[in-house]
Structure formats: C-alpha cells, structure tokens
Amino acid sequence: MDGLVFSSGAELVVYQVLCEIQRDSPPQRSIAVLPLPSAKLREAGVRSPDFTVLGNSRVVVIDVDGPHHYGRTRKADDEDRDRHWSRCGVPTIRIAHEQTRDPASLKERLREDLLRTLVPLR
Numbered sequence: 001m002d003g004l005v006f007s008s009g010a011e012l013v014v015y016q017v018l019c020e021i022q023r024d025s026p027p028q029r030s031i032a033v034l035p036l037p038s039a040k041l042r043e044a045g046v047r048s049p050d051f052t053v054l055g056n057s058r059v060v061v062i063d064v065d066g067p068h069h070y071g072r073t074r075k076a077d078d079e080d081r082d083r084h085w086s087r088c089g090v091p092t093i094r095i096a097h098e099q100t101r102d103p104a105s106l107k108e109r110l111r112e113d114l115l116r117t118l119v120p121l122r
Contacts, residue, residue: 004035011035011050012065013100017055017107018062019115031055031114044084049092055118061085061092062110064100093118 002106006012018033032054040046051062064087074077082092099106 005013006035007050008064008066008097010066010095010097010100013103013106014051014062014064014095014110016032016102017110018051020107029056029119031118041084041088047084048079049085050116053114053118056120058118058120059090060091060117061114063092063094064095064097083096093117 001012001015006015015021015035018031022031022033034052034054035095036050037052038046038048049061051066053060053062061076063081078094082094085092093110095106095110097111116120
C-alpha cells in the first residue's frame with residue numbers, strides 16, 4: 001500500500017488506522033508514519049520495528065505482536081528490544097494482532113497512546 005511493504009495483514013491494518021489518525025489530525029499536530037524502518041542500536045545491532053511514528057518533536061515505536069510473540073523466549077526478546085529503545089528515550093507501544101480485527105477500537109487505543117506519548121504534558 002502506498003508503495004510500502006508490510007510483513008503481515010495485521011501490520012497493514014495498523015498502517016491504515018495510523019493513516020486515518022494522520023488525516024484526522026490538524027496540520028499543526030501532524031504525525032509521520034514510518035513502516036519497517038531500520039536502526040542501528042548499540043549492543044542490540046540492527047533492529048526494524050514495525051512502525052516508528054514521529055510527531056511534536058517526539059518519537060514512538062509501535063510493534064505488532066503476532067501469535068509467535070507469546071512464547072516465553074520471544075516475550076523475553078521483545079522485552080529486551082523494548083529496553084534498547086527505552087535507553088534511547090523512545091517508548092514502545094505493543095499491539096496484539098487480535099486487536100487489528102476491530103479497526104475502530106484499535107483507532108481509539110492508538111489515538112490515546114499516541115496522545116500520551118507524543119504530546120508533552122503542560
């Protein structure tokens with residue numbers, strides 16, 4: 001979609017919802033959506049989160065967790081990855097793939113999470 005590549009149908013749903021949020025936002029509160037960007041992290045090597053979202057001079061990583069994310073080993077890997085992003089001052093939002101089955105609910109959840117992470121407290 002939009003000339004971009006996605007790893008799963010669930011990621012495509014998240015992208016479509018993020019694009020809706022982007023369209024709904026006033027121009028002065030715009031967000032940029034980066035699907036599958038790669039980044040070199042210090043000890044963790046190269047990582048590619050499912051999405052990086054930029055807005056208001058802030059950034060958040062969004063990962064869509066498929067069924068393979070629920071094993072004990074994979075969960076530890078996810079926590080380790082989140083810790084590396086946290087060391088860079090970047091919070092992580094995790095979306096279970098089941099949540100993509102209800103785009104309206106997902107949109108409300110992402111809108112709330114993005115507001116919390118990208119808009120500074122006054």
